[in-house]
Amino acid sequence: RSGGVMNLQDTKLEIFLLSNQIERTRTIDLSEDQFKELEAGTKKGQVRYYVATMNRDGVLTVETTTGLIGSEHPKLGWNTMEFGPGAMREGQNILKFSGTGNWEITEVKVLLV
Numbered sequence: 590r591s592g593g594v595m596n597l598q599d600t601k602l603e604i605f606l607l608s609n610q611i612e613r614t615r616t617i618d619l620s621e622d623q624f625k626e627l628e629a630g631t632k633k634g635q636v637r638y639y640v641a642t643m644n645r646d647g648v649l650t651v652e653t654t655t656g657l658i659g660s661e662h663p664k665l666g667w668n669t670m671e672f673g674p675g676a677m678r679e680g681q682n683i684l685k686f687s688g689t690g691n692w693e694i695t696e697v698k699v700l701l702v
Contacts, residue, residue: 612687617699624679632701634672636684639696640665647690654682663692 619627626632636651640663651658651670655678659670684699 611691612685614683614685615697617682617684619677619679619682621679623701624677626701627677628674630674634676635698635700635702636670636672637667637698637700638663638686638694639667640692641695642693644691644693647688649686649688649690649692652685652687653677662690 623632627634636658643663643665646662648660649663650660653672653676656676658672658676661668661670684697686694686697
């Protein structure tokens with residue numbers, strides 16, 4: 590019956606998501622000097638993240654305010670994605686992780702190397 594109220598006892602409830610897509614965002618700041626090093630190509634950017642557990646394999650996508658950094662099937666342990674000058678802008682940037690898998694990511698580092 591649609592639209593009514595029901596009392597359920599001893600019932601198993603199964604919930605199905607319409608989408609398997611999950612996302613988390615973080616804000617990171619890039620100083621003027623850091624941006625100049627990235628833009629000049631004297632340094633490249635890296636997003637390093639640690640996968641402690643993997644409950645379901647899937648694709649993890651990492652994006653910033655200005656575009657895609659990469660997509661991959663992460664492995665347990667440390668994973669690295671590299672990015673160039675077009676991926677970030679000077680000042681505040683949004684770093685977005687989204688994916689179709691289920692992982693416990695315990696640490697994320699954004700570096701210029």
